[in-house]
Amino acid sequence: MTVLLAPEVVLDADGPRRGLAVELDPEAGVVTAVGPAREGAVPMPGRVLMPGVTNAHSHAFQRDLRGVVERASPEGRDDFWSWRTAMYDLAGRLDPDAMEDVARRTYREMRAAGFTTVGEFHYVHHRPDGIPYEDPNALAMRVIAAAEAEGIRIVLLLVAYARAGAGRPPEPGQRRFCDPTVDAYLERLEDLRRRVAGRPRVTVGAAPHSVRAVPRDWLEAIAAHCDRHALPLHVHACEQRREITECVAEHGVRPVELLHRTGALGPRTAVVHGTHADNTEMDLLAGSGATVCACPATEADLGDGYVPAEALHRRGVPVCVGSDANGRIDPFAELRELELIARRTAERRNVLVTPGEAGPTPGLLRAAWVHGPRALGLPEARMAPGAPAALIALALRHPRIAGVADAHLAAAVVFAGGPELVRETWIGGRA
Ligand SMILES: [Zn+2]
Helix, strand or coil: CCEEEEEEEEEECCEEEECEEEEEECCCCEEEEEEECCCCCEEEEEEEEEECEEEEEECHHHHHHCCCCCCCCCCCCCCHHHHHHHHHHHHHHCCHHHHHHHHHHHHHHHHHHCEEEEEEEECCCCCCCCCCCCCCCHHHHHHHHHHHHHCCEEEEEEEECCCCECCECCCHHHHHHCCCCHHHHHHHHHHHHHHHCCCCCEEEEEEECECCCCCHHHHHHHHHHHHHHCCCEEEEECCCHHHHHHHHHHHCCCHHHHHHHCCCCCCCEEEEECCCCCHHHHHHHHHHCCEEEECHHHHHHHCCCCCCHHHHHHHCCCEEECCECCCCCCHHHHHHHHHHHHHHHHCCCCCCCCCCCCCCHHHHHHHHHHHHHHHCCCCCCCCCCCCECEEEEEECCCCCCCCCCHHHHHHHHHHHCCHHHEEEEEECCEC
16 A cells, blocks of 8 residues: 655755655555656645655764753863763663663654654663673664664664773773674674564664774774675764874874774765864775764764864765764754854855755755765665655745745755754655
């Protein structure tokens, strides 16, 4: 049984179009036809139907740090590392029920806000003392169950974590994240892949946490495994200057260079943040076909700095977005922030413009619809037969975008839009 929708406006990379009906197959979870409106279609007056946004980097449980971490410490120096201490306290208190509960709340909000796919960078694996649960993938399975219950498509990026840093064993707060060997990690990864096989909205990828948290031979082994099985490989890199200093001290090269040398940098790689990547590293990113996942709201919140958006754009490096710590869940803000960061830095307007395009909007929508899915090993989001049925309907007459001419509608959605525009979502073709 297909579903036939007749929105007032259909919006995708071809711009806004009127008078169309979109047919979805809920069983196959795909768009089956886009054509002239016809008899039997569900009328959707006042709605803009468009593909949902891919959220390529999330830590669902960190949502419960909202507000908690906005208090100055007595020492008077708060940064990423002091934030991390608060995050470890929260991670240390999670049990399987609490993990599933917070993931459900976060995914519900994501879906309502316009994200239809999430890449969950999942690193809380074991009991607080580091001993595995009876099922060593118990927490990953709870996160997947939460996504399935809320109907959001998930790519569970199973994190590998080994140590506190070069030559330093895990700190007590990190024990739950760690596997004893890379083989033990890869075994858990394969177990997870077997268990989700055949589930329509679940896939799995690998995620060495960072060059700080795994040694070189783990990077090599995980990269080889991902090559063999064509899996996405996500890794935090160049988020913090201290991480770069430590990487140079240990390996003699910067983080992205190390990823390159260990075989971990390729077209299926997503480098999360890339905030402090230098020119050599950005050239390597461009040459490898890797994607950079920027998380502007979180990078601002943590005082990381900001993604070198213009330099990456000039090199043709694909960039996607993530809601990361989930302090605010707003796909529209994450997307426009790529361009706004570039404007603040360059002190001019309309910076991330691809030759032949009128402005930055098409490129920002590619971050949502092309680069995000690609980073997660998924097909790109389009309004065309065969594309995933992961769609959102926006209120055309909401004050944020009301009265905007069709010619400017896509730009208004990106530059003025917000979660409050989202009225309905279809994921896998189901409302
Ligand atoms: Zn992260």
